[in-house]
Amino acid sequence: MSDFTTKPRVDIKPKTQRPRLHKVILLNDDYTPREFVVTVLKGEFRMSEEQAHRVMMTAHQRGVCVVAVYPKEVAETKATRATDAARQKGYPLLFTTEPEE
Numbered sequence: 573m574s575d576f577t578t579k580p581r582v583d584i585k586p587k588t589q590r591p592r593l594h595k596v597i598l599l600n601d602d603y604t605p606r607e608f609v610v611t612v613l614k615g616e617f618r619m620s621e622e623q624a625h626r627v628m629m630t631a632h633q634r635g636v637c638v639v640a641v642y643p644k645e646v647a648e649t650k651a652t653r654a655t656d657a658a659r660q661k662g663y664p665l666l667f668t669t670e671p672e673e
């Protein structure tokens with residue numbers, strides 16, 4: 573007979589990590605027209621007029637507003653596209669991203 577004793581084994585299966593989400597953040601500035609901010613929010617982030625207006629006003633009054641959360645790549649692409657749309661019109665409007673806690 574074998575001298576080895578059979579220990580109960582626990583099958584340790586690494587949990588699949590969900591990709592961390594990143595926030596897209598809208599920053600206020602003194603020059604971009606309100607209506608243009610609303611247009612960009614509707615076009616790039618698929619918001620209704622009402623949602624876009626609320627987000628724009630929050631950034632206008634508080635300085636920043638979280639627009640949405642997405643996987644990192646998507647957040648960065650959308651922030652870049654939205655910022656570029658403003659640059660094409662000569663506005664300083666800025667969207668940034670940061671990891672969600």
Ligand code: TYC
Binds near residue numbers: 601606628631632
């Ligand atoms: N503050 C701008 C204005 O008074 C409007 C504005 C709102 C600009 C939100 C950027 O993220 C912003 N024309």
